[in-house]
Amino acid sequence: MATYKIRSSEFYYGSIRVMPSYIMTGGNLLIEKSKMQMTTEDIATMLDIIKSEL
Incomplete structure (x- = not known):
């Protein structure tokens, strides 16, 4: 499933919260500015x- 569709959902691995997000590397930051905002x-x-949690 596309990351933008699930990024606001809550997922858990056991009791650990897992957040899907984009992996932004190198030139991708310059190409996809909307994903940089997300x-x-x-x-x-x-x-x-x-x-x-603290």
Whole structure:
């Protein structure tokens, strides 16, 4: 399934939260700027999850 369709869903591997996101490498950041925004949002969500667990 396409990452953009499932990235806002919650998935767990046992008790560990797993977040699907894009792997952005090298030139891809320059080519697909919309995915850079989605990746930025995903990282912010991950930080919020980590902070809530502390």
